[in-house]
Amino acid sequence: MREILLQPWPWYVAGPLIGLIVPLLLMLGGKPFGISSNLRHMCAATVPCGLPFFTYDWKRQGGWNLLFALGIVLGGFVAARWMLPDGYAAAISAATQNDLHALGLGDLSGLVPAELFGWSAPDDHSRMDHAGAGRLPGRVRLALGRRLHVRSCDLGPRGASTALTHRRDRILRRWSADDALPPAAHLLSRHA
């Protein structure tokens, strides 16, 4: 029983259960399933700016939908905290794992790759030192900019700082050569 609660469910169990939310919402109050409308309600509540698309009573018409979204946030909290095994990693196919490794992602555990979904700037030294010494051996992220780069640079913990500087210079040169805007230049030069 505990196993069933902790492990992800196969598609033929979880998929049909997700679909049942549609009739459930209709039975609850005639509400048609939808989540994207919340983006409209959130804009209408905060930055309507007189636009006709946002001119409606968002509390009355979108209130239920916003509560539904709040519930989804809660559900994500509950399930991620208590309904997944320790060290969870999605059981994706070997082909996908290979592709993602080839893109430079080292750690494929968790719900999202920590290398992409973090608050630290891509060339944050504290993170790099951490990474070099820890579970993300020598990877450099450069996730901001005009293009999304995820590359492996094979940096050691001590070499990170100089190698990053070189990399930054190379990138800035290339961008100025392309006469394009430098990709988040302020982020790249933060540690200069």
Place this chain on the structure above:
Amino acid sequence: MPDPHSAVVDPETPIAGASTGGTRDVGGAYFVLAGTLLGILFVKAEVLTWYRIQEMFRFQSFHMYGVIAGALATAMAGLQLIRRFRLRSWNGGTIVVPTKVHTPLGVRYWAGGAIFGLGWGLLGACPGPMFALLGAGVTAITVAILGAMAGTWVYALLQPRLPH
């Protein structure tokens, strides 16, 4: 009974679930609970993992297609039951399934769908899982939520000039 507050200013894009015709309001807690259930299912189905979305868009597994097809099947069956037996909602309202807006070229569907897909592929999450990820502790997803709001806002601004 016409409801003065539910007057939709923009008839092109009606607000989902705006009026129910129910005799009383259903408590908001039920919608929170329904959302919680869905959030948990997103985790159990692995729909909110970035990795499954990558796998889906690379056509490397059946998993996501199975989830989507399974969800479509029960949702359609549920709708049919509600239609056939003319079921009423808990608050006594008649259930009206909103009809889709049809335009000759259906630009809103194929162009909108394509733009949606671009965002889905870039971010690795669609709107529902975005909120579930926030709850799961991936706080950086707020950047994506704000970005999605910005996109919605730009749509509102350009709406009169866009083909539908």
